[in-house]
Amino acid sequence: MSVVGRKYVFDFDSTLTQVEALDILAEISLRDRADRDEIIREIQEITNLGIDGDISFTESLERRIKLLNATREDLQELIAELKNRISRSISSNKEFFQKYASDIYVISCGFKEFIDPIVQAYDIPAERVYANNFEFDENGKIVGFDTANVLASHNGKIACLKALDLPGEVQVIGDGYSDYVMREAGIAHKFFAYTENVHRQKAAAHADHITPNLDEFLYINDLPRNLSYPKNRIKILLLENVHPAAFENLSEDGFSVELIKHSLSEQELIEKIKGVHVLGIRSKTRVTKKVLDAANKLLVVGAFCIGTTQIELEYAKQKGVVVFNAPYSNTRSVVELAIGEIIMLMRSIFPRSTELHNGQWNKTAANSKEIRGKNLGIVGYGNIGKQLSVLAEAMGMRVYYYDINDRLALGNATKCDTLEDLLNVSDVVTLHVDDNPANKNFISTREINQMRRGAYLINLSRGFVVDIAALDAALKDGKLSGAAIDVYPEEPAANGPFETLLSTHQNVILTPHIGGSTEEAQRDIADFVPNKIMEYINSGSTVDAVNFPNIRLPKQQNAHRFLHIHKNVPGIMAHINQVLANYDMNITGQYLSTDSEVGYVISDLDKDYNKEVIKALKGIEHTIKFRVLY
The missing domain is CATH 3.40.50.1000 (HAD superfamily/HAD-like)
Known part of the structure; x- marks a missing residue:
């Protein structure tokens, strides 16, 4: 030939x-x-x-x-x-x-x-x-x-x-x-x-x-090749100073990667997103409907964090844009911080440290307690809550947990049927709930009043979960002995000045949203998210996507792979197969997954094809996106 x-x-x-x-x-x-x-x-x-x-x-x-x-x-x-x-x-x-x-x-x-x-x-x-x-x-x-x-x-x-x-x-x-x-x-x-x-x-x-x-x-030269579209032509934009390993992983796989150290405003992102196939962000950059409308080539968004509220997930799905996050990579880091803060709060370490920094020696056992034998209440028994449960119990704490979903207890942890039951029994309450907007002011005056007098509150989940004014009042009147807060209702876009009502309290540990910010966690995220991105770009796999039907695909074996994303309406699969039959295409494997709004069909075919078949598949009514892999 x-x-x-x-x-x-x-x-x-x-x-x-x-x-x-x-x-x-x-x-x-x-x-x-x-x-x-x-x-x-x-x-x-x-x-x-x-x-x-x-x-x-x-x-x-x-x-x-x-x-x-x-x-x-x-x-x-x-x-x-x-x-x-x-x-x-x-x-x-x-x-x-x-x-x-x-x-x-x-x-x-x-x-x-x-x-x-x-x-x-x-x-x-x-x-x-x-x-x-x-x-x-x-x-x-x-x-x-x-x-x-x-x-x-x-x-x-x-x-x-x-x-x-x-x-x-x-x-x-x-x-x-x-x-x-x-x-x-x-x-x-x-x-x-x-x-x-x-x-x-x-x-x-x-x-x-x-x-x-x-x-x-x-x-x-339009010659036979292993890849239908060269990876160097696939543009990846990474924002917010994600770990350099993410850049290395994606570049090494052949993609064209640009790294920007800060977040972009909506207008800046609208201008930058044109021609970009993959967008990587952390928590500060917002992927709005306007951004998605301007993203003429966008295939996937990688959130190098746990939360995804900064992304219009449903609209992204309607646009055929798959979103991945890193739900497990920083779990250990958050748990270790929680354990450390429980000890620091119950031992009054921060007041003693502040006194010494100010030149005052105050050796005392007042307000200093062991965590052994104390009751820890975990609100949200997901990946973080469960691991915290195991470590806290190993250190001698009695663990209670509350979750709106039915979660199996680990070790000797006790499940609470209501939030009030957990608040009533806990010496320390730690929050690990998700970013559902319904969780706004999840802990406010009413909930704080249900807590034990002298208890401690830790929030390493979302800033809007705790009513800061109510917490400030509870600390002032002695209802709570201390708190540790890592997240805030409003956070600055970049490092610099920051003010909060809680800064005047002695036994309050304030950290700038660093619960998952360890070198190990950032490295794990920089491996996990790029791997998900590469699996989707290279094979079409959507395993662990947060807004898309999940399909785990076998490795391609000498076949062309057609990826078809469409609105979930009756008859699309039949239309796809009729087009393939019309062009005498032999299907060696076919995979379908749907949710209430979109369907995702992957067809593996074992022969060269007339390129008119692509036009015909793209022309099927209700098609959102179509891609060829070989």
């Missing part, structure tokens, strides 16, 4: 492979030398000088081979290593090399002794590999190279390609000077700077196209 009149000329080092082969050979042949690292650095410097055209290739080759001190045995080890160092997008697009075998050439300034065994697996025969040859002495040591080979000379690739006199359009794919000069010499029609492994500025500056991977090259 071929595109009429087109030939593809690949470089080897740092293009077909992730590395420069002679650099790896140096690591092998010099492993027992004390000055190994120094020599390898010198070889790498010489390699780069030659690749960028700053010294002649012949000089580069002579100087490196003298330093290598390599043998035939070393080459066998090199070949084994290179087989494991094929460029990721090259190895994932083996089908292209197989289908277009007769049109693919390798022209390299490397050596056939290690190139031929590698490219053979990609159906590129030795007769279409043009490279240098080593010279060996009688003991098998590499002592030089064939100087008569045109590729051993400066600009040898130009002479080699010219001698081949390939018919039709010639496209060169490589990463260095010796590749782009073929285009400049007029014997290649296009030069693609391949930057998956190394980005060489000179090569990129002289390129017709910069291709961060083979997927991009194949996409531009």
Whole structure:
């Protein structure tokens, strides 16, 4: 199979492979030398000088081979290593090399002794590999190279390609000077700077196209490929200084990622969201209806936190935008803070610390109690509440809990049928409820009056859950002995001045919404949310989506995958299957999940398709979004 009149000329080092082969050979042949690292650095410097055209290739080759001190045995080890160092997008697009075998050439300034065994697996025969040859002495040591080979000379690739006199359009794919000069010499029609492994500025500056991977090259040329849409074309915008690991995880998977350290206002986000496929936020940025209307390419929103009230979830669903959050990643961090604050409050640690900071020594046991044997009331027995229950009980506390849902008790925890029952019995009450707007002022004057006199209140859930004025009054009249507050009804968008009624109270611990802000939690979130995003973008999986029907999908096996999001009205599945039948598509697997408003259908198909089928599927009435994966 071929595109009429087109030939593809690949470089080897740092293009077909992730590395420069002679650099790896140096690591092998010099492993027992004390000055190994120094020599390898010198070889790498010489390699780069030659690749960028700053010294002649012949000089580069002579100087490196003298330093290598390599043998035939070393080459066998090199070949084994290179087989494991094929460029990721090259190895994932083996089908292209197989289908277009007769049109693919390798022209390299490397050596056939290690190139031929590698490219053979990609159906590129030795007769279409043009490279240098080593010279060996009688003991098998590499002592030089064939100087008569045109590729051993400066600009040898130009002479080699010219001698081949390939018919039709010639496209060169490589990463260095010796590749782009073929285009400049007029014997290649296009030069693609391949930057998956190394980005060489000179090569990129002289390129017709910069291709961060083979997927991009194949996409531009409309050739068979592993991915229907190159990942480098998928734009991801991360706001609010999410952990750098999120940037690394998504970038490493091939996506184009932009990181902004602060939140954006609605208008700023409306302007920025155009062309963005994935949006990552924390708690400050609001994804409103206007933002979603402006998001012409948005597929998914990742909330790098637990709460999702800052996102218009239902409207996002109507737009076919899937939302993921991180419901478990900071659980331990919040629980540890709660345990610490229970101890600090009951021991009156903060008043004693403040006194010492002010130069006053006040050694006293007054208002200082152990937590052992005390009653802890947990309001909200979800992931955080349950883990707190286990740890508090292990420290000797008696645990009571209340939840509007029927939750199974862990350990010896006692379930309370009403909130009032829990408040009546607890020495410490800690809140871990969700962000449902109905929870506004969940704890106010009435609830505080139901608490034991001298009890303590901890809020690590949502700011609007506690009536701050009522809490302030209860602290002033001694109804409560202390409190710990991490969240507030109104919080600033950025670090800076902040005022609260509670700042005048001695035994009140105030923290700036840091319950989940530990290095470990932020790292876990930076792994969890990007993984969910990548699973959806790469396979269509919606497991753990907060606003969308959940589907766990098997791995694609040599199939095209059609993802169809639609309004949940009768007959859509029948319409989809009728379209597929009309275009003679064979379904190898099909998956459907719905909720009251939307349906999500995934169809795996085992053959090439007429692209008109896509238009027909998009044209089905009530379609919200359609996407192809292969």
